Structure formats: structure tokens, C-alpha cells
Amino acid sequence: MVKAVVLGAAGGIGQPLSLLLKVNPLITELGLYDIVNTPGVAADLSHIATPAKVEGYLPPDDGLIKTLTGADVVVIPAGVPRKPGMTRDDLFKINAGIVKGLAEGIAKTAPKAFVLVISNPVNSTVPIVAEVFKKLGVFDPKRLFGVTTLDVVRASTFVAELIGNLGAAPDVVVPVVGGHSGVTIVPLLSQSSHPLPAGLATADYEALVKRIQFGGDEVVKAKDGTGSATLSMAYAGAEFATKIIRALKGEKGIIAPSFVSLASDPAGAAALTAELGQELAYFSSRVELGPQGVEKLYPLGTITDAEKVLVKAAIPELIKNIETGVSFVEASTNKL
Structure with a gap:
């Protein structure tokens, strides 16, 4: 029995994410929450012939509490989408308060749930959730994840395109470390399961890195002011949630990059810190998942000089x- 919850389920990411979770055979209950339209989304999804029972709630009558009760995995795509010319820092001013309020609800109702943060900017919203949990005495660094899977998905797709074999995209594995915005996104292309073409020009390599780092801008521009990456983000969020659930159910050897607290694995954090030459509270690295969440943080390993430059710029x-x-x-005047 696995209950998954989507907070922000009626939005551009939330709806397709909820659909993908509804058709996931590992999920037996799906709780949906948003400030509008959630009952309708839940009713629509409930007609799909899969095992998951779906319920949707709005804020009145303790809707958030009802949604979160019994949750095993909570995915948070809530917030406003990025618009042309808007940076992830601009998003922060709006989305920070939304995420903080939801974190308070999780801390009080489902403190043992695995929490997967999609709301941008992830580099800042994950620490927000952590600080709320700390203040309420329920923080477990092993159970909090920033979803950076879209960067991995983009890297796999773009490498497959570059080598001329898009059919291989599902099998291409490119570790992406650092964070989840712009220059903090560091693709370790030298460790790609499918090597880049021999003799690839420096300009072409740099263009590939930039496309992975700023792929979101490509979508925002193409949507011409009507939204940001929603479908690909929903796919990425569902992929990572599935890995969490598989690990929760005891499957071994699941490794995926995620933006996590380095307190989740002190030994792994020490190795990473030695490589980085800088102590950080959070970093996206390859994470081995287990029934309790983070099992192990993996070091960067052997990287090229060009990748070292990217890591240095990200810090x-x-x-x-x-x-x-x-x-x-810390500055918030709202009492927890």
C-alpha cells in the first residue's frame, strides 16, 4: 500500500504528474491538493482503470490535512510558472511563501513522508522545507529531495540527438550534479554512458552544456509567454517518484541525481566536500536510494578540466x- 500526494495538483505540472502517478501500478492511493479545481481533477482521474484510489481537496475544511494523512510520498509542484524574462530568483518571491505553508502542513500531518520538491527555484525551496522541518522538530535529511531529474532527462535526450540516435535516449545516462538552475546545473558529459562524438569541437561541447543548463529557457520562449516546462517536468517528477517508491519497497541499487542535504550521508558528504574544496549544506549528486531515503551520496569521480570549471562556477x-x-x-514573521 503506497499513498502518493501531489500538492499543486491542478496546475500545469500537477495535472500531467497526477495522471502519470495514477497509472503507476505501485501506487494504491493518490491524494491531490490545490487552491482550485482539485475535486474535478480527481474525479477525472478516478475514471481511469488502475488500482489507485483518487481523492482531491481544496483548502477549506482542513483540505491539506485530509490530503496528507497517511502519505508515504509527497510531491510538490505548487507555485507559479516561469514567464519570459523571469529568472528562478524572480519566482522565489512568489513561490517561497507557498512552499513554506505546504511544508508546515507536511511537518504536522505526514512528518515521515518522503518529500520531493519540484517548485522552483529548487536550490532555495529545498532549504525552505528543511528549515521549516527543523523548527518543528521533524527534519530527516534522508527523506527530503529536490527533483533535478529534468536536467538528467534533457541531458540524455540532447546527447542522443548529438550522436544521431534518438532511439537510444532512454538508455543514455548522464550524471548531472550541482543544483537546478542555470550555471549550477553541471552535466558530467565525460561520464555519459554513450560517449560524445570523437573530436567534438569545443564550441559544440559548450553549446551542448549551455542547452542542458538553460533548456527551460528554450521551452519558455517556444511557449511564447503561455507557460514553462510542464509536460517534461511532470514526466521527470513521476520518474523520480517511481524510483523513490521502488526503493521504499526494498529494491536495491537505485541511483539517481537529486538535490539533497549533505547531512543525509556524512561519509559521502566528506568525500564530496574534499572534491569541491568547499563545504555546502546542499548539493545535487548521485544518490543511492533505499527504504529510508538517502542511502549513500556518491563523489563526482574523475572529471575533465572543463567540468571542473563548471563545478567551480556553480558553487x-x-x-x-x-x-x-x-x-x-528565519525572517518570516509567521509563527509555525
């Missing part, structure tokens, strides 16, 4: 993003 921005999230909770 100052990550520090800034993390501090922004922590400071938001």
Missing part, C-alpha cells in the same frame, strides 16, 4: 541560493 551561486532559502524562513 558561489549555490551558496547564494541556499542562503536565500534559509534566510526566508
